Amino acid sequence: MASEPRGSPVSLRSVLLGLALIPVNVWWLIQIEYVRYSDTPTIPQLFYHAVAVLTLLTLANAAVARRCPRHALSRGELLTVYAMLVMASNVAGHDQLQILFTTICWLYARATPENQWAESIFPHLPRRLVVTDQKALDDLFRGYNDRYLADHWQAWAAPLAVWTVVAALVAWTLFCVAALLRRQWDNERLTYPLADVPLAVTETGLPLFRSWAFWVGFAPAAGLQLLNLCHQIWPGVPGINIGVWHVNPQVGLWRYLGTIPICFYPFAFGVSFLLPTNLAFSCWFFFLVTRLEKVVAAYFGFTEWEGFPYVNEQATGAFIGFGLFALYAARAHLRATLRIALRAEHGEDAGEPLSYRTAWLGFALGGVALIGFSMAAGLRLWTALAYWLMLLGIILAVARIRAEVGLPSIELYQRGSDDLLRRVFGTAAFRPSELVVFTLFFWLNRTHRNYNLQHEFHGLRLASRTGLELRGFGGALLLAAGVGIVVGLLAMLQVSSQVGLAGGRFTGPAGWAFGNDPWQKLGRHLLIPQPPETAGRWAYLVGMGICALLVWARAKLVWWPLHPAGWVAGNSFALLRLWVPLTLTWAIKSLLLRYGGLKGYLRALPFFLGLAVGEFSAGLLRTVIDLAWGLYLPANSGIGGL
Numbered sequence: 001m002a003s004e005p006r007g008s009p010v011s012l013r014s015v016l017l018g019l020a021l022i023p024v025n026v027w028w029l030i031q032i033e034y035v036r037y038s039d040t041p042t043i044p045q046l047f048y049h050a051v052a053v054l055t056l057l058t059l060a061n062a063a064v065a066r067r068c069p070r071h072a073l074s075r076g077e078l079l080t081v082y083a084m085l086v087m088a089s090n091v092a093g094h095d096q097l098q099i100l101f102t103t104i105c106w107l108y109a110r111a112t113p114e115n116q117w118a119e120s121i122f123p124h125l126p127r128r129l130v131v132t133d134q135k136a137l138d139d140l141f142r143g144y145n146d147r148y149l150a151d152h153w154q155a156w157a158a159p160l161a162v163w164t165v166v167a168a169l170v171a172w173t174l175f176c177v178a179a180l181l182r183r184q185w186d187n188e189r190l191t192y193p194l195a196d197v198p199l200a201v202t203e204t205g206l207p208l209f210r211s212w213a214f215w216v217g218f219a220p221a222a223g224l225q226l227l228n229l230c231h232q233i234w235p236g237v238p239g240i241n242i243g244v245w246h247v248n249p250q251v252g253l254w255r256y257l258g259t260i261p262i263c264f265y266p267f268a269f270g271v272s273f274l275l276p277t278n279l280a281f282s283c284w285f286f287f288l289v290t291r292l293e294k295v296v297a298a299y300f301g302f303t304e305w306e307g308f309p310y311v312n313e314q315a316t317g318a319f320i321g322f323g324l325f326a327l328y329a330a331r332a333h334l335r336a337t338l339r340i341a342l343r344a345e346h347g348e349d350a351g352e353p354l355s356y357r358t359a360w361l362g363f364a365l366g367g368v369a370l371i372g373f374s375m376a377a378g379l380r381l382w383t384a385l386a387y388w389l390m391l392l393g394i395i396l397a398v399a400r401i402r403a404e405v406g407l408p409s410i411e412l413y414q415r416g417s418d419d420l421l422r423r424v425f426g427t428a429a430f431r432p433s434e435l436v437v438f439t440l441f442f443w444l445n446r447t448h449r450n451y452n453l454q455h456e457f458h459g460l461r462l463a464s465r466t467g468l469e470l471r472g473f474g475g476a477l478l479l480a481a482g483v484g485i486v487v488g489l490l491a492m493l494q495v496s497s498q499v500g501l502a503g504g505r506f507t508g509p510a511g512w513a514f515g516n517d518p519w520q521k522l523g524r525h526l527l528i529p530q531p532p533e534t535a536g537r538w539a540y541l542v543g544m545g546i547c548a549l550l551v552w553a554r555a556k557l558v559w560w561p562l563h564p565a566g567w568v569a570g571n572s573f574a575l576l577r578l579w580v581p582l583t584l585t586w587a588i589k590s591l592l593l594r595y596g597g598l599k600g601y602l603r604a605l606p607f608f609l610g611l612a613v614g615e616f617s618a619g620l621l622r623t624v625i626d627l628a629w630g631l632y633l634p635a636n637s638g639i640g641g642l
Contacts, residue, residue: 007351007463007464007467007468007469007470008076008467008468008469009468009469009472010076010080010468010469010472010473010475010476011074011076011077011080013073013077014073014076014077014078014080014081014476015080015084015476015479017077017081018080018081018083018084018085018476018480019084019479019480019483021053021081021084021085022084022085022088022480022483022484022487023487023491025049025053025085025088025089026088026089026092026484026487026488026491027491027495028049028623028627029041029042029049029089029092029093030092030098030488030491030492030495031495031627032623032626032627032638033093033094033098033508034094034098034492034495034496034508034510035495035496035499035505035506035507035508036507036508036626036632036633036635037507037508037509037510037635037636038623038626038631038632038633038634038635038636038637038638039619039622039623039633039636039637039638039639039640040094040636040638040640041089041093041619041623041638041640042089042090042093042094042095042450042640043094043095043409043449043450043640044408044409044640045194045402045406045407045408045409045410045450045454046194046197046271046408046612047085047086047089047090047093048267048615048616048619048620048639048640049085049089049616049619049620049623050082050085050086050089051082051197051198051201051612051613051616052613052616052617052619052620053082053085053620054078054079054081054082054198054201054202055201055613055616055617056617057073057078057081057082058078058201058202058206059209061073061078062206075202075203075204075466076463076466076467076468078202079198079199079202079462079463079466079468080463080468080473080476082198082202082462083455083458083459083462083463083473083476083477083480084476084477084479084480085480086455086458086459087452087455087456087459087477087480087481087484088480088481088483088484088487088488089484090450090451090452090455090481090484091167091171091452091481091484091485091488092484092485092487092488092491092492093450094450095443095446095447095449095450096167096443096450097167097443097485097488097489097492098492098510098514099442099443099446099510099514100163100167100442100443101489101492101493101496101514102501102510102511102514102515103439103440103442103443103514103515103518103519104129104130104131104159104163104440105130105131105137105140105501105515106511106514106515106516106519107121107125107130107519108130108131108132108134108137109131109134109137109138109140109141109501110515110516110519115520115523116523116527117519117523120432120523120526120527121436121519121522121523121526123432124378124431124432124433124435124436125436126376126377126378126436126440128158128159128162129159129162129163129377129440130159130440131155131156131159132155133152133154133155135152135155136151136152136155136156137155139151139152139497140152140493140496140497140500140501141500141501141502141503142500142502142503143496143497143498143499143500143501143502143503143505143506144498144500144503145497145498146498148493148494148497148498149490149493149494149497156493160489160490160493163489164485164486164489166370166373167485168481168482168485169366169369169370169373170370170444170452171452171478171481171482171485172362172366172478173362173363173366173367173370174395174451174452174453174456175353175354175362175452175453175456175474175477175478175481176354176358176359176360176362176363176366177363177392177396177453178353178399178453178456178457178460179352179353179354179356179358179359179474180334180337180356180359180360180363181326181330181333181334181457182352182353182457182460182464182470183333183352184329184330184333184334185330185400185403185457186464187333188329190400190403190404191276191403191404191406192402192403192406192457192458192461193271193274193275193276193405193406194271194274194402194406194408194458195458195461195462195465196274196609197271197274197609197612197613198462199462199465199466200609201613202466208606208609211606213603213604213606213607213610214606214607214609214610214613215610216607216610217266217270217606217607217608217609217610217611217614218610218611218613218614218617219610219614220266220611220614221266221267221270221610221611221612221613221614221615221618222614222615222617222618223618224240224242224266224615224618225615225618225619225622225639226618226621226622227239227240228240228241228242228637229618229622229625229633232631232633232634232637233631242263242264242265242266243263243265243636243637243639244261244262244263244577244636245261245262245263246259246260246261246262247259247260247261247262248260253295253298253299254295256294256295256297256298256303257291257292257294257295258291258294258305260291260576261576261577262580263577263578263580263581264580264581265581265615265639266611266612266614266615267408267611267612267615267616267639268408268578268581268582269581269584269585269608269611270608270609270610270611270612270613270615271406271408271612272408272578272581272582272585272586273585273588273589273604273605273608274406274608275405275406275407275582275585275586276405277586277589277590277593278561278563279404279405279406279563279565279566280582280585280586280589281561281562281566281586281590282561282562282563282565282566282567283405283407283565283566283569283570283575283582284566284579284582284583284586285562285566285570286562286566286567286569286570286571287570287571287575287576287579289570290311290314290315290570290571293309293311294309294311296309297309308535309539310535310536310539310542311539311571312415312571313415313420313423313533313536313537313539313540313543314539314540314542314543314546314571315412315415315543315568315570315571315572316394316412316415316416316419316420316540316543317539317540317541317542317543317544317545317547318397318543318544318546318547318564318567318568318570318571319393319394319397319398319412319448319543319568320390320393320394320397320540320543320544321393321543321544321545321547321548321568322393322396322397322400322401322547322564322565322568323392323393323394323395323396323397323400324393324544325547325548325551325564326396326397326400327396337349337356337359337360338356338360340356340357341355341356341357341359341360341361342357351470352470352471353460353470353471353473353474354471354474367388370388371384371385371388374387374388374437377433377436377437377440378431378433378434378436378437379433379434379437380431380434383421383430383434386417386421387417387418387421387438387441388417389417390416390417390420390421391416391417391444391445394412394416394417394448395448395451395453396453397568398410398412398448398449398451398453398454399451399453399454399457400565401565401568401569402454402457402458403454403457403458403461404565405563405565405566405569407569407572407574407575407578407582408574408578409449409572409574409575409577409578410449410569410572410574410575411447411448411449411572411573411574411575412447412448412449412572413446413447413448413573414445414446414447415448416444416445416448417445418438418441418445419445420540421438422435422438422525422530423530423532423533423536423537424532424533424537424540425532426529426530426531426532427525427526427529427530428529428530428531429532432526435522435525435526436522438522439518439519439521439522442514442518443514446514449574452481456474456477459473459477460473460474460477505632507632507635508635509635546567547564547567547568550562550563550564550567551564585608589601592604615639616639619638619639619640622638623638
């Protein structure tokens with residue numbers, strides 16, 4: 001295994017700038033996503049606010065370079081700041097710590113005689129993992145308390161300390177996975193389509209911003225967002241609905257298609273243009289297949305939405321199968337890295353973010369620590385192993401799809417390893433304490449959308465493309481994740497205590513979605529055990545089997561058009577909302593490549609990048625106006641809710 005050359009070192013000033021922006025970025029996220037829910041920038045795979053900030057920094061840096069060239073930031077420094085913002089946003093965002101924070105403070109605050117949580121849940125709960133002080137919880141939900149942290153730090157100290165360590169362990173363990181697989185995925189020529197956006201924005205000489213096609217795309221994309229903002233502020237101004245709206249077929253068997261979301265976000269067209277055409281085709285093709293499965297099943301009398309053909313269970317099996325495929329494809333590489341780690345040979349892993357010995361040891365120790373924590377919290381050994389191994393398969397699948405396909409968003413809604421175990425074995429097969437631990441891990445299992453791993457791969461790809469030293473860059477990513485965890489939890493506590501989780505100024509859905517939903521389901525499972533799903537369990541194997549067949553066909557048949565990643569993403573709730581821009585952009589790109597060739601594609605690319613960057617920039621401006629004017633724009637009225 002040949003080593004890669006060392007790159008340029010990561011500069012101290014870029015790391016310091018990234019660290020300085022993280023607290024502001026986290027506070028903004030919590031206000032916009034958690035409190036107001038007027039936008040959700042960390043739901044898509046590409047965080048629009050990070051791209052918008054990178055665009056502003058790049059343009060400002062160009063102005064500095066004209067006057068004081070020696071003070072200007074390099075391209076690598078700009079991307080270091082961007083990657084640090086992404087990592088901190090990911091951990092403090094909608095799909096991680098915002099869920100965790102609400103879950104651990106909700107149980108004791110909202111236990112009532114009617115829901116019987118005190119009788120059914122409290123006896124099986126590790127008390128140090130949730131907040132139990134009633135006065136602290138009352139003040140948090142009531143809000144308007146500037147001295148909250150000083151008065152109630154003891155109530156929060158233990159839960160926040162424990163979960164900070166757990167979140168850091170997850171980030172570290174997944175970073176070790178990225179360090180072990182990064183070179184293999186480069187050797188497989190995974191294209192990382194979403195990385196093209198920050199790379200294009202920061203390209204030396206700013207050719208993107210000098211292209212007229214870029215501004216032709218930028219202007220209408222930004223203009224539509226600003227027009228709709230004006231419509232929200234002054235209803236007399238006409239608006240154009242480019243967001244998600246829903247069609248419910250009511251004719252015959254077609255009503256079993258279910259709700260069909262439709263959207264026309266410009267950025268979705270822009271980002272979808274980066275997808276390879278065969279992958280884009282596979283995604284929308286399998287989207288239609290999973291919808292038509294419902295119609296065919298209804299024709300034969302299977303009309304229960306959660307019943308046959310069990311498309312959700314098939315999706316879970318497909319995710320796990322795709323993760324196993326990623327490991328199988330890397331088996332020779334992983335064996336080589338293990339040999340290098342055991343021999344401790346210097347040089348062969350010199351260009352990697354971690355030495356292979358450190359990566360293997362870190363992964364092993366991190367995995368043991370997470371399993372040990374799970375067992376201490378209440379899981380048996382076999383349950384903990386099954387839970388974490390299946391979750392790792394799903395996380396690998398999500399990261400692989402981002403690296404290979406570049407979908408704007410992907411989602412496996414509440415159908416992860418915990419749900420699989422409950423459905424296959426039934427809830428009675430697990431101790432009450434185990435069901436409680438599954439609920440405490442709700443922040444890892446709600447959407448399976450934004451884990452650390454895909455953003456770590458994304459950042460390392462940016463570093464390798466721009467000649468940065470991966471070891472120093474990896475350290476910056478880990479530092480950003482750690483600071484994001486600490487700052488995120490403290491900022492959520494401070495902001496929530498001022499606004500009040502039950503107050504009128506808290507307009508987001510976190511209460512019912514992150515707080516009530518998981519505990520309510522747990523209470524129901526404890527009071528009314530769920531039996532095993534005998535028929536549904538086979539759907540998991542069907543999903544994995546179809547994924548395996550697609551992998552085999554793609555490897556053996558040169559002409560085979562369908563990619564297994566399309567099958568994995570086909571039933572994703574996120575893809576349901578993106579199928580229109582994905583399908584239309586696939587058709588446009590296919591025609592361009594057929595009749596214009598590579599030259600035609602390259603000429604059109606700045607226009608589609610302009611669609612993405614334009615809407616991203618207007619989206620950030622919209623949130624700043626929302627905060628500055630105290631508008632409280634309607635929930636989900638932004639561009640991130642995919």
